[in-house]
Amino acid sequence: MAARAVDGPERDYGVVLDEQTRAFAAEVRAFLASALDADMRARTGGEAGRVERGREWQRRLNAAGLAAISWPTEYGGRSATAVQQLVFNTEIAAARAPEPVNRNAINQLGPTIIQWGSPDQRERYLPRILSGEDVxxxxxxxxxxxxxxxxxxxxxxxxxxxxxxxxxxxxxxxxxxxxxxxxxxxxxxxxxxxxxxxxxxxxxxxxxxxxxxxxxxxxxxxxxxxxxxxxxxxxxxxxxxxxxxWRVARSTLSYERVGQSRTHRIERRLRSLVSLAARSGTPQAPLGDAAIEDRLVRFAAQVEALRQIAADATAAGIRGVSPGPEASIAKLLTSEVDQSMATFALELAGPAGTLERGSPGAADDGDVALAYLLMRAATLGAGTSEIQRNIIGEKLLGLPRDV
Ligand SMILES: Cc1cc2nc3c(=O)[nH]c(=O)nc-3n(C[C@H](O)[C@H](O)[C@H](O)COP(=O)(O)OP(=O)(O)OC[C@H]3O[C@@H](n4cnc5c(N)ncnc54)[C@H](O)[C@@H]3O)c2cc1C
Missing domain, CATH: 2.40.110.10 (Butyryl-CoA Dehydrogenase, subunit A, domain 2)
Structure with a gap:
């Protein structure tokens, strides 16, 4: 049965929280309440504005000791458990926090240096990844x-x-x-x-x-x-x-797959989909019609399953070994669900979904169109879906090797 956090606003994480994790959840919520101000929520300044916000957000996360919670404590992380990671991801998604500028280095390079780097390299590079001084x-x-x-x-x-x-x-x-x-x-x-x-x-x-x-x-x-x-x-x-x-690179690639499977983006997208559907709803059919409701329920179930898978995979990093072929499952499913949701949003929004930011009447101020276009790349970057399926087939199912 799902437990609810007692400190701060209630939230259902879908798992039972122990005392320490509840305290952690309260800490994350308190941090978000104070650090996520109007500047950090702004969407102005185009690409350069996003990068600058990402730098500042990274700085604030690091000052609070939250820049890389899955890293071992000795390297500036929190040695977070899978449940703590899940809590963190959920809160970040719900708050619509910006992306820290060094997300890839936190997810991929840092764990690789922890696993393969020399003591000098760890000392030289890891703190500057956390702070965002090096991008x-x-x-x-x-x-x-x-x-x-x-x-x-x-x-x-x-x-x-x-x-x-x-x-x-x-x-x-x-x-x-x-x-x-x-x-x-x-x-x-x-x-x-x-x-x-x-x-x-x-x-x-x-x-x-x-x-x-x-x-x-x-x-x-x-x-x-x-x-x-x-x-x-x-x-x-x-x-x-x-x-x-090559072996070092393979570690990075498996950390990358886990990083790509972090679910705050699909959690956010699910919320946007529900609110998009609700706008065409009536008191009798709040989300439009039964077919729409059915799609939304399926997405919700997929997102919930992926939340658990991704948190497990991320927390595996703290054991100091790179994640195994399971990371391919997380990456494959997350990117495909993400892409399907962005496509469904376009269907729901109709012609207004094709308008870009700034156009009068654009659905979600152009986010529907942007997400649809952005998500074309989701099943390519960090290894294509075909390659993930090859890995799963060979490494998990024992099928013959791709030639
Ligand atoms: C948004 C985005 C960001 C990226 N960022 C970076 C980055 O920062 N740094 C970086 O180094 N790279 C980056 N990449 C590159 C990414 O890793 C490659 O695009 C990806 O590995 C696929 O390689 P490719 O584009 O050369 O396609 P190809 O390898 O040429 O593949 C073409 C098509 O053939 C299929 N295919 C190929 N081989 C097989 C096979 N054996 N079995 C079945 N199907 C196969 C593929 O699935 C694909 O559909 C990024 C890509 C994207 C989309």
Missing amino acids: WCQGFSEPDAGSDLASLRTRGVIDGDTMVITGQKIWTSKAQYANWIYLLVRTDPDAPKTRGISYVLADMASPGIEVRPIRQITGRAEFNEVFLTDVRVPLTQVVGPLHGG
């Missing part, structure tokens, strides 16, 4: 290396105690705002595909790095091409063994 982007994909990432061709040549990197990355989210990048580089071209790769951290201010934004279907330019020409990086910035970066 990171991920330089893995290349024009001919996406799903088949191990085909990457960016070269790293060792020259004394530095590596000289030349090549091209693509789809690098937030590279135009980041001051650091984590890269995969081929350092031993003679070794088998997955053996000669190194995982390297580079300062974006290094001579030889050029960023060119790519404009998307939404009109925004959230990702970029990154060109690297003779970029010199000290070997102390290699994470894990030299030439042995």
Whole structure:
């Protein structure tokens, strides 16, 4: 039976809370009540405004010790349990808090450095990830290396105690705002595909790095091409063994899948869908009609299941091992449910759903149209749905390997 939090406003998390978790829930609610002010709720300033808000929000979360609750306490986290993670996600979703600027580094790079980094690397990079002083982007994909990432061709040549990197990355989210990048580089071209790769951290201010934004279907330019020409990086910035970066990268990719499965976005989308449906409702049929109600109930059930799966998967990170193939289930289902909900919102809103922000009569001030367009990418980024299905088939169901 679901227990209700006793401190602060009541909320049903769908699980029984122990004393410590109740106190944690109250702490998170108190933090949100004071930190989430009008500035943080604003939607002005376009992409640059969002990034600035993300920086400030990250700073406030960190000041409250809430920037990375799933990280171990010794590295500035809270060693949060799955239930604490669930509580945190639920409160953040309900409050409609902005996205912290370093979400990807908190979800992916930090846990990777905790798992694979040297003590010096942990000391140098982790606190600045938490505070948002360093903003990171991920330089893995290349024009001919996406799903088949191990085909990457960016070269790293060792020259004394530095590596000289030349090549091209693509789809690098937030590279135009980041001051650091984590890269995969081929350092031993003679070794088998997955053996000669190194995982390297580079300062974006290094001579030889050029960023060119790519404009998307939404009109925004959230990702970029990154060109690297003779970029010199000290070997102390290699994470894990030299030439042995593939295993390190696999850890990052599994943390990334978990990160993509965090459910505050689908929780928020469910709320928006219900309020959209309610606007066409009548006292006899508050949500429009039975077919709409049926879709909403199904989405609600999926969101509830995913909330539990995602919280479990996130909390697994604190055990210091990267999540297993289960992370693919969480990523696959979350992105597909998210995409279906955005499509259903467009159906519900009708023509007003196609209007963009600022147009008179746009549904949810253009959010319906924006979400529909944004969600085209949900089943591609962090590994496509087909690739997640391959992983699930091979690793969990024992099916023959994809060739
Ligand atoms: C919004 C977004 C943000 C991103 N951000 C970053 C980032 O910050 N950093 C970064 O490095 N990358 C980023 N990416 C890149 C992302 O990781 C790749 O797009 C993804 O891995 C797919 O690679 P690809 O685009 O080259 O497609 P391809 O690998 O060329 O795939 C094309 C199609 O073929 C299918 N396919 C390929 N191989 C198989 C197979 N073996 N079995 C079945 N089907 C297959 C795919 O599922 C897909 O439908 C981002 C992508 C998106 C959409």
